[in-house]
Amino acid sequence: MQNELDLYDITIVGGGPAGLFAAFYSGMRSMKTKLIEASPYLGGKLNSYPDKMIWDVGGQPPIKAKQLARQLIEQAMTFDPTIVLNQQIQDIKRTREGYYIIQSRTGECHLTRTIVLSIGYGAKSAIKLSVKDADKYENSNLHYTVTDLKHYKGKRVLISGGGDSAVDFANALYGIAHDVMVVHRRNEFKGHERSVETLLTNRIRVKMPFAVKRLEGDQARINAVEIDQVDEKGVFLNRCEHVKVDAVIVNHGMKADIGGIRNWGLKTDDRHILVNDKLETGKEGIYAAGDSAMFGNKIHLLAGAFTDAATAVNHAKTYIKPESAMDIFISSHNPVFDEKNELIEQAAK
Ligand SMILES: Cc1cc2nc3c(=O)[nH]c(=O)nc-3n(C[C@H](O)[C@H](O)[C@H](O)COP(=O)(O)OP(=O)(O)OC[C@H]3O[C@@H](n4cnc5c(N)ncnc54)[C@H](O)[C@@H]3O)c2cc1C
Incomplete structure (x- = not known):
C-alpha cells in the first residue's frame, strides 16, 4: 500500500489556527506539506465564535473570528499545501523505512515523514x-x-x-x-x-x-x-x-474527544498531548501544537498556537534534515518571497 501513497515531508492533522499556521510555515521551510481536517471546513474553533471580536493577536487590530479564519486560510495556501477535508484521523503506524502511515476513520491512508498534531481538544461530534x-x-x-x-x-x-x-x-x-x-x-x-x-x-x-x-x-x-x-x-x-x-x-451541542489518538502510545492527560519544549511527543517525528499540546507555561490562546506551530515545524524540519538545525529562518530568508514582495510593491504604487 505504501508504494501507492505519495510521501509528504510533514502531515498536519487539524486545520484550526495552529494547523493553518503550521501549513504556511512548513511551506516556508520548503517542506512538502499535507493538512488533514476532520470537518468540512478549515478554521477550527474560530468557526464556533465567528462574530466575536478578537483583540489579543500580536500586530493585528481587532478582528472578527471569521475574518481571522479567512486570513489564516489565505496565508496557509501560500505554498499550495495539499488540503484534505472530512477525514478524522484515528490511527498511525510506523513503516519499516521509518515513515508514518496515518489512517482516517473511514479508511483513507496518508504517508508522511513527520506529523504535527494540531487537533485542539479533538474531533467534534454531536451530543x-x-x-x-x-x-x-x-x-x-x-x-x-x-x-x-x-x-x-x-x-x-x-x-x-x-x-x-x-x-x-x-x-x-x-x-x-x-x-x-x-x-x-x-x-x-x-x-x-x-x-x-x-x-x-x-x-x-x-x-x-x-x-x-x-x-x-x-x-x-x-x-x-x-x-x-x-x-x-x-x-x-x-x-x-x-x-x-x-x-x-x-x-x-457538541463534544470533543482526542479519541483514537490515545491509543498511539503518546503521553496524554484528559484533554492534551504532553510534549517537551521542542513540541516533541516522545514518538520520533511526531509533534503537537496549539490547544492539543501541553507543556510548562503553555498558553492556550491563538498567540500560543502560532508559536507552537513554528516551533513544531522547525523541529520536524531538523528531524528530516539535521543540518538545517542552525538555520535562522525568517520569511525574508526564503527567495520565494522576492517575487511576491515585488508584486505587492507594484500593486501599492
Ligand atoms: C469561545 C471562545 C473564544 C475564544 N476567544 C479567544 C480570543 O479572543 N483570543 C485568543 O487568543 N484565543 C481565543 N480562544 C482560544 C482559541 O480559539 C484557541 O486557542 C485556538 O482555536 C486553538 O487553535 P488550534 O488550532 O490549536 O485548535 P482548534 O481551533 O480547536 O482546531 C483544531 C482542529 O482540529 C480538527 N481535528 C480534531 N481532531 C481531528 C482528527 N482526529 N483528525 C483531523 N482533524 C481533527 C478539528 O476539527 C479542528 O478544526 C477562544 C476560544 C473559544 C472557545
Missing part, C-alpha cells in the same frame, strides 16, 4: 439525545443537523435544544416546514439575541422548560414525541404532552 431508541431512528427521521431545508417541506418538526443551532434551524425552517416546535429544558435561550427575537416574532411554538422524554414510533420512524416539563435540575415533573411529528432535530 446525542439520551432517550431510549434514539439511535434506532438516526437513519430515518432523527437528525443532529440540517443539511437540506427542502427535506422538511410541509413536515411537522420538533427541535430539541436552545442554543444557536436550535434557534437558527427553527428560524430557517419557519415557512418551509408545516409546523415547528422548539423544546428547551431551560427557561431562557442561549442563542444569539437577534435570532431569539426572530424566533419569537415568527411565533414558532416554544415549550420550556421541557425536555424530550420518550420517542413513539414503529421499527422505522418516530411518529410522536412525549415531552415533559422539567425542574432546574432537569428532573421530569410528569406534566407530559404528546406531539405528533414527522421529524425530530436534536441540537444539544
